Amino acid sequence: xxxxLETAKERVSILVDGKAFEADANASxxxxxxxxxxxxxxxxxxxxxxxxxxxxxxxxxxxxxxIDGVQNRQACMVPVRQGMAVNTxxxxxxxxxxxx
Amino acid sequence: xxxxxxxxxxxxxxxxxxxxxxxxxxRKGLAPLVLDGEDLSHxxxxxxxxxxxxxxxxxxxxxxxxxxxxxxxxxxxFAAALLETSSIDVALRQRGGFTFALAESEMAMWSGEVEAxxxxxGEDAPDHVLLDHARTARMVPAIGRDVxxxxxxxxxxxxxxxxxxxxxxxxxxxxxxxxxxxxxxxxIVPKAGGFLLKGAWGQIFAGRVVLAAGNGNTxxxxxVGLSAPTVESKGQILVTEKCEPFFPFTSATLRQAxxxxxxxGDSQEADASSIATSxxxxxxxxxxxxxTFPLLANVNxxxxxxxxxxxxxxxxxxxxxxxxxxxxxxxxxxxxxTLAPLHAHLIADAIADGNATLADxxxxxxxxxxxxx
Numbered sequence: 294x295x296x297x298l299e300t301a302k303e304r305v306s307i308l309v310d311g312k313a314f315e316a317d318a319n320a321s322x323x324x325x326x327x328x329x330x331x332x333x334x335x336x337x338x339x340x341x342x343x344x345x346x347x348x349x350x351x352x353x354x355x356x357x358x359x360i361d362g363v364q365n366r367q368a369c370m371v372p373v374r375q376g377m378a379v380n381t382x383x384x385x386x387x388x389x390x391x392x393x
Numbered sequence: 394x395x396x397x398x399x400x401x402x403x404x405x406x407x408x409x410x411x412x413x414x415x416x417x418x419x420r421k422g423l424a425p426l427v428l429d430g431e432d433l434s435h436x437x438x439x440x441x442x443x444x445x446x447x448x449x450x451x452x453x454x455x456x457x458x459x460x461x462x463x464x465x466x467x468x469x470x471f472a473a474a475l476l477e478t479s480s481i482d483v484a485l486r487q488r489g490g491f492t493f494a495l496a497e498s499e500m501a502m503w504s505g506e507v508e509a510x511x512x513x514x515g516e517d518a519p520d521h522v523l524l525d526h527a528r529t530a531r532m533v534p535a536i537g538r539d540v541x542x543x544x545x546x547x548x549x550x551x552x553x554x555x556x557x558x559x560x561x562x563x564x565x566x567x568x569x570x571x572x573x574x575x576x577x578x579x580x581i582v583p584k585a586g587g588f589l590l591k592g593a594w595g596q597i598f599a600g601r602v603v604l605a606a607g608n609g610n611t612x613x614x615x616x617v618g619l620s621a622p623t624v625e626s627k628g629q630i631l632v633t634e635k636c637e638p639f640f641p642f643t644s645a646t647l648r649q650a651x652x653x654x655x656x657x658g659d660s661q662e663a664d665a666s667s668i669a670t671s672x673x674x675x676x677x678x679x680x681x682x683x684x685t686f687p688l689l690a691n692v693n694x695x696x697x698x699x700x701x702x703x704x705x706x707x708x709x710x711x712x713x714x715x716x717x718x719x720x721x722x723x724x725x726x727x728x729x730x731t732l733a734p735l736h737a738h739l740i741a742d743a744i745a746d747g748n749a750t751l752a753d754x755x756x757x758x759x760x761x762x763x764x765x766x
Contacts, residue, residue: 338635338652338653339635339652339653365634365693384637385635385636385637385638385653386634386635386636386637386692387636387637388535388636388637388639388688388689388691388692389688389691
């Protein structure tokens with residue numbers, strides 16, 4: 294759906310749901326996911342509807358993904374990094390016990 | 394000044410209390426007009442914690458305990474009636490509520506209150522149990538080590554507060570009420586057996602008037618021979634991102650809403666000069682929440698907000714009908730969610746029938762008119 298206007302000068306490799314993708318090293322995670330053809334990055338919590346990057350500027354919170362194990366990160370606000378593991382989400386975040 | 398058509402009965406205030414009364418009046422076949430304020434009016438209804446809460450209420454005031462218990466027991470039928478009149482499910486859950494103590498002194502203080510209420514009510518007292526850490530953990534495995542014990546009361550519960558607000562508004566209009574926003578009432582003049590209500594928007598003549606304007610009642614009530622004093626009380630809460638379910642019950646300070654978000658409250662400040670939230674209070678709220686449920690440590694807080702409670706000097710509701718200007722009455726309270734079924738039924742019925750008293754006489758505003766020595 295989206296096509297990059299410029300040729301990336303430098304590329305990195307990221308894992309999306311365990312599958313390797315090449316991304317422009319200067320892209321945000323959201324831009325990388327869109328370039329990879331992934332427009333829906335999660336299912337909404339209440340209605341289980343597909344959601345994807347929308348505002349691309351940190352406002353709408355629609356592009357939430359799990360990045361390197363941290364849930365509900367805004368894909369549009371995080372730059373990609375070599376070896377980064379991105380996971381799409383479905384439903385509410387999990388809570389793990391980290392007893393004090 | 395624009396004059397709107399005369400009305401048989403006007404409810405001043407479209408919050409949880411005004412909407413519940415209007416819903417009830419409309420159900421009785423009246424067609425009340427609800428005059429509501431501005432979007433930025435101080436609205437307790439939009440800052441509430443959505444609890445149906447009985448535990449510990451009415452220390453030294455058994456009539457208030459009984460009133461609250463009655464409301465909690467009416468809630469299932471009321472939720473069904475709201476669904477029927479609005480097609481909105483308010484997500485009522487009455488699985489019981491916990492008070493989590495993080496110190497033995499807290500346990501002693503709060504259990505003392507619950508025991509005092511139970512003693513005053515005798516056989517009518519609602520069930521409650523005092524639990525140590527281990528027995529609390531058996532019911533709520535996610536609690537932290539800092540929880541020394543808890544009080545559990547099965548009658549307590551909660552609703553989805555946004556849907557309750559919406560259901561009352563949709564339901565009252567479906568039943569025949571009329572709703573008019575941006576209609577802050579600044580003056581009421583008793584006139585010709587009725588009342589002239591005035592504001593920047595214009596004026597309207599009403600045969601009868603119900604004051605349900607929250608803290609605004611304090612200013613309006615004396616204009617119709619009523620008394621509705623309030624004291625300042627500010628509360629602040631935090632709301633987290635939606636999480637998978639971990640706490641199927643409720644508590645007065647932390648609850649997981651039906652859609653997964655966690656609401657963390659509830660602070661009390663006597664200085665209500667500013668509506669802004671305070672970082673210091675947020676810190677205490679968050680710290681207590683994480684000590685109670687350590688799994689919240691990594692959960693993001695999305696929002697924080699503050700609201701002004703509608704608090705009378707003794708914390709109890711005011712239900713009163715004016716004897717000086719018959720046809721005027723006042724309905725106000727702090728617990729607009731818990732008491733909604735009573736406002737929609739008993740109170741609305743008493744108003745519709747033109748009763749001289751709306752509820753137990755001990756809820757009249759006259760109780761505050763004691764000469765100060």
